Amino acid sequence: MIPNWLLQRAFLTPDRIALSFGDDKWTFSELKKEAVTIAKKLRSIELQEGDRIALLGSSTPEMVFVIHGCLLAGMEVVMLNNRLTADEIDWQLNDSEAKVVLMADEFHKIIRVSKTETKTFTEIKSLPEIPYTITEIWNPSRTITIMYTSGTTGFPKGVRQTAGNHTSSALSSVLNLGLDEEDRWLCTMPLFHISGFSILVRSVLYGMEVRLYAKFDAREVAMEIARGSVTRLSVVATGLQRILAEMEKTDAVASPSFKTILAGGGPIPDDYLQRSLERRLPVLQTYGMTETSSQTATLAAEDALRKSGSAGKPLFFNRITIAAAVNPLDIGEVLVAGPHVTPGYIGHASEKSPLVDGWLQTGDVGYIDAEGYLYIVDRRSDLIISGGENIYPAEIENVLVSHPDVLEAGVCGQEDKEWGSVPVAFIVTDKKISKEQLNDFCKQRLAGYKVPKAFYIVNELPRNASNKLLRRQLKASLDLKRNE
Amino acid sequence: MIPNWLLQRAFLTPDRIALSFGDDKWTFSELKKEAVTIAKKLRSIELQEGDRIALLGSSTPEMVFVIHGCLLAGMEVVMLNNRLTADEIDWQLNDSEAKVVLMADEFHKIIRVSKTETKTFTEIKSLPEIPYTITEIWNPSRTITIMYTSGTTGFPKGVRQTAGNHTSSALSSVLNLGLDEEDRWLCTMPLFHISGFSILVRSVLYGMEVRLYAKFDAREVAMEIARGSVTRLSVVATGLQRILAEMEKTDAVASPSFKTILAGGGPIPDDYLQRSLERRLPVLQTYGMTETSSQTATLAAEDALRKSGSAGKPLFFNRITIAAAVNPLDIGEVLVAGPHVTPGYIGHASEKSPLVDGWLQTGDVGYIDAEGYLYIVDRRSDLIISGGENIYPAEIENVLVSHPDVLEAGVCGQEDKEWGSVPVAFIVTDKKISKEQLNDFCKQRLAGYKVPKAFYIVNELPRNASNKLLRRQLKASLDLKRNE
Numbered sequence: 026m027i028p029n030w031l032l033q034r035a036f037l038t039p040d041r042i043a044l045s046f047g048d049d050k051w052t053f054s055e056l057k058k059e060a061v062t063i064a065k066k067l068r069s070i071e072l073q074e075g076d077r078i079a080l081l082g083s084s085t086p087e088m089v090f091v092i093h094g095c096l097l098a099g100m101e102v103v104m105l106n107n108r109l110t111a112d113e114i115d116w117q118l119n120d121s122e123a124k125v126v127l128m129a130d131e132f133h134k135i136i137r138v139s140k141t142e143t144k145t146f147t148e149i150k151s152l153p154e155i156p157y158t159i160t161e162i163w164n165p166s167r168t169i170t171i172m173y174t175s176g177t178t179g180f181p182k183g184v185r186q187t188a189g190n191h192t193s194s195a196l197s198s199v200l201n202l203g204l205d206e207e208d209r210w211l212c213t214m215p216l217f218h219i220s221g222f223s224i225l226v227r228s229v230l231y232g233m234e235v236r237l238y239a240k241f242d243a244r245e246v247a248m249e250i251a252r253g254s255v256t257r258l259s260v261v262a263t264g265l266q267r268i269l270a271e272m273e274k275t276d277a278v279a280s281p282s283f284k285t286i287l288a289g290g291g292p293i294p295d296d297y298l299q300r301s302l303e304r305r306l307p308v309l310q311t312y313g314m315t316e317t318s319s320q321t322a323t324l325a326a327e328d329a330l331r332k333s334g335s336a337g338k339p340l341f342f343n344r345i346t347i348a349a350a351v352n353p354l355d356i357g358e359v360l361v362a363g364p365h366v367t368p369g370y371i372g373h374a375s376e377k378s379p380l381v382d383g384w385l386q387t388g389d390v391g392y393i394d395a396e397g398y399l400y401i402v403d404r405r406s407d408l409i410i411s412g413g414e415n416i417y418p419a420e421i422e423n424v425l426v427s428h429p430d431v432l433e434a435g436v437c438g439q440e441d442k443e444w445g446s447v448p449v450a451f452i453v454t455d456k457k458i459s460k461e462q463l464n465d466f467c468k469q470r471l472a473g474y475k476v477p478k479a480f481y482i483v484n485e486l487p488r489n490a491s492n493k494l495l496r497r498q499l500k501a502s503l504d505l506k507r508n509e
Numbered sequence: 510m511i512p513n514w515l516l517q518r519a520f521l522t523p524d525r526i527a528l529s530f531g532d533d534k535w536t537f538s539e540l541k542k543e544a545v546t547i548a549k550k551l552r553s554i555e556l557q558e559g560d561r562i563a564l565l566g567s568s569t570p571e572m573v574f575v576i577h578g579c580l581l582a583g584m585e586v587v588m589l590n591n592r593l594t595a596d597e598i599d600w601q602l603n604d605s606e607a608k609v610v611l612m613a614d615e616f617h618k619i620i621r622v623s624k625t626e627t628k629t630f631t632e633i634k635s636l637p638e639i640p641y642t643i644t645e646i647w648n649p650s651r652t653i654t655i656m657y658t659s660g661t662t663g664f665p666k667g668v669r670q671t672a673g674n675h676t677s678s679a680l681s682s683v684l685n686l687g688l689d690e691e692d693r694w695l696c697t698m699p700l701f702h703i704s705g706f707s708i709l710v711r712s713v714l715y716g717m718e719v720r721l722y723a724k725f726d727a728r729e730v731a732m733e734i735a736r737g738s739v740t741r742l743s744v745v746a747t748g749l750q751r752i753l754a755e756m757e758k759t760d761a762v763a764s765p766s767f768k769t770i771l772a773g774g775g776p777i778p779d780d781y782l783q784r785s786l787e788r789r790l791p792v793l794q795t796y797g798m799t800e801t802s803s804q805t806a807t808l809a810a811e812d813a814l815r816k817s818g819s820a821g822k823p824l825f826f827n828r829i830t831i832a833a834a835v836n837p838l839d840i841g842e843v844l845v846a847g848p849h850v851t852p853g854y855i856g857h858a859s860e861k862s863p864l865v866d867g868w869l870q871t872g873d874v875g876y877i878d879a880e881g882y883l884y885i886v887d888r889r890s891d892l893i894i895s896g897g898e899n900i901y902p903a904e905i906e907n908v909l910v911s912h913p914d915v916l917e918a919g920v921c922g923q924e925d926k927e928w929g930s931v932p933v934a935f936i937v938t939d940k941k942i943s944k945e946q947l948n949d950f951c952k953q954r955l956a957g958y959k960v961p962k963a964f965y966i967v968n969e970l971p972r973n974a975s976n977k978l979l980r981r982q983l984k985a986s987l988d989l990k991r992n993e
Binding site: 026027028033034036037162196199200203204205206230231232338339341342344362363364397 | 511687690714715823848
């Protein structure tokens with residue numbers, strides 16, 4: 026039994042600030058009012074509790090209102106990544122069978138979906154309000170959001186994130202990070218990612234202000250940290266590096282009231298940690314994924330350098346183990362359990378359970394040291410993490426081999442100073458095909474961050490005896506190229 | 510799925526302080542070591558997971574070790590009020606069918622139970638340790654503690670408090686009060702009451718130090734508050750008044766690092782609130798009971814005087830409603846729902862559910878104002894709250910009428926400057942019987958705080974048409990006596 030987050034929060038602390046954006050602010054009571062209006066308007070297009078809809082927008086107050094409106098209305102919300110192409114979005118709309126897709130106006134101009142009914146945010150505004158009683162209590166198994174994540178097959182899978190998943194994730198986090206009435210969480214992460222969405226959840230559960238940014242602006246963020254006008258921040262390594270660079274320019278340090286940076290989406294280089302220390306920025310590295318509705322493990326700031334490379338210990342309600350490990354340091358697949366773990370997928374992947382014997386099979390490879398700290402040594406399925414976005418090689422390979430002139434394709438990550446890693450492609454072809462052609466072909470079909478940054482034409486791809494592509498050998502050949 | 514509290518906490522933050530008592534301190538790792546030893550020793554007297562045992566002791570570190578030892582060992586622990594007489598304890602042991610009663614040595618000297626096997630804390634120490642694997646995951650429905658509370662019938666009922674009840678109570682509280690690594694909760698409340706026990710639960714869930722006192726010492730507590738060596742405190746009105754008196758003597762104010770006093774067990778007089786303000790003591794009045802594993806509602810410090818007499822709003826996961834109320838301010842029985850509400854009783858009362866349609870029938874009468882603040886106007890079943898202890902008139906009346914010379918007895922509360930309220934008795938008899946005789950008779954059968962502070966011999970008791978005792982008329986006659 027979980028109370029309807031926003032209704033309960035607006036009842037308990039109506040006058041606290043819920044959201045700020047630039048110079049504008051909304052209390053929880055005002056946020057509720059906006060969301061209730063949207064919930065009532067959605068009724069007029071015959072959306073009922075339990076219906077599935079999709080949402081495409083960016084980080085604006087309006088987007089926050091629509092998200093909460095959909096939750097109040099009892100919808101299951103497919104959070105669409107706004108960097109996807111129309112084809113990719115169509116695929117997810119098809120797979121999720123979303124009844125309607127709600128789009129911020131600016132996306133409606135550039136994205137046309139083929140079949141699904143579309144309503145722009147402006148169109149929603151002009152709908153009549155249908156009065157009805159909003160459900161006050163949620164079942165913990167109620168699906169709140171669906172976020173697509175790719176896998177080994179290259180076909181994105183829609184991950185169910187329930188009210189229980191999100192709630193327990195926020196509660197586990199508060200036991201680790203603490204909570205204060207003065208807390209304000211700066212959100213520059215996309216709301217369609219669990220990293221950003223989980224900040225909205227914490228806001229309603231904690232009664233905490235979200236300071237929302239439409240875009241990551243390193244200079245502004247650095248100033249907020251130095252001023253102490255925010256106390257918490259979520260970043261990926263790339264973002265941290267840019268903030269550090271800004272602070273170093275003016276020799277700024279974090280305000281004493283600034284508490285923590287939660288750094289996810291892959292390991293943070295020691296150099297950044299050392300520089301963070303000099304800027305008095307407590308950095309907490311964290312390990313989480315879409316399937317765990319945010320953090321599973323988090324490394325305390327005081328352990329950052331002592332346990333360099335570690336993702337920390339599990340949060341209170343979570344458990345982590347290494348498959349088949351007998352002793353500390355034994356390496357194996359990282360398995361996760363806890364109330365934050367998804368019950369499963371929707372659509373084409375709904376038959377596949379991500380759990381075996383109650384444990385989420387992350388696909389990541391790692392070990393746990395004698396003190397219980399988790400280390401990830403290899404990402405799942407040759408996952409490429411680029412500026413916090415997960416990229417699955419198989420998805421890009423699928424697109425490449427659909428080109429009539431491409432016989433085989435292999436994709437792997439290449440280290441990149443700015444993004445951590447970027448995808449590059451190896452192509453086998455018997456035709457003459459230019460890199461520009463390949464680039465254009467991908468751009469039409471893949472979000473920009475997934476488009477390979479380099480195309481190498483090769484005679485053959487490295488494969489094992491059963492013909493499985495060996496992506497690690499692709500990576501090794503890249504290192505050879507660099508050393509040539 | 511809830512992790513074994515102490516195992517998980519000792520794994521996550523082994524070196525944080527868990528407990529301090531005088532000058533002694535124990536980390537969570539040390540606390541776990543003590544508790545694991547006890548758990549293994551209990552195995553040697555053939556206690557298994559799920560067995561029910563009873564515990565009698567006072568607020569000492571040893572008692573904390575034994576409590577955690579029992580929880581690690583998977584026991585259901587009947588927490589015996591150490592102010593009860595041997596007869597009262599025997600009744601609870603019988604009703605709960607506890608296999609063994611564990612007693613601090615000082616109680617063993619004065620309390621002899623008739624049938625239940627007894628082990629003193631010293632005897633436990635000399636038992637051999639039987640190695641076994643401690644269960645790491647608890648089912649939320651697992652009973653952690655059983656606390657007896659009397660009711661309208663006068664027969665105490667054993668209330669089940671599950672792992673889910675205690676955990677959600679601690680989580681709801683943290684969303685309201687916040688949490689900081691520097692937090693230390695001063696515990697002078699009895700550990701056998703939910704007010705004290707819930708501090709131990711918060712400690713393991715939050716990774717927070719409990720500063721334990723064997724006895725309430727107003728001077729020491731006032732000094733800790735002024736020094737800021739603790740940040741949180743639970744009290745009843747009597748305790749608050751004594752602390753204020755001590756602080757006023759030296760014109761002391763609370764340290765800025767001191768955060769909140771949680772004040773339960775009945776309303777706090779405005780005079781105390783005003784004086785608390787002058788001492789810079791943020792007082793949060795709270796409404797809770799054994800059946801709700803601590804707080805259901807809590808009034809924010811900033812609302813203390815504006816909403817004088819209110820118990821505040823529900824905590825995040827809880828709900829409160831007034832039976833049959835249509836409008837704000839309508840008076841009726843206070844009904845409570847939430848994950849913190851007991852699933853029911855054990856023993857003779859196990860058939861009676863305290864819930865109707867999912868709502869706990871508190872028996873308290875109150876109303877909710879237009880802003881959602883709860884006000885209690887009349888306590889359940891003429892409940893007398895004396896220095897934070899609940900006293901049920903029926904229980905005392907049962908004892909009095911068991912005296913061969915007493916024909917009828919009626920008990921009600923009389924206002925008392927120090928204790929808030931004390932029980933007084935009205936006796937109908939046709940023999941000559943002295944007040945001293947009645948006093949001695951009660952003392953043998955009732956905990957000291959339940960023994961009536963006055964005995965009035967009367968010709969008849971006020972009763973209604975169906976012969977039901979009208980305790981409110983007893984109370985009215987007391988007011989008449991005072992005004993005579």
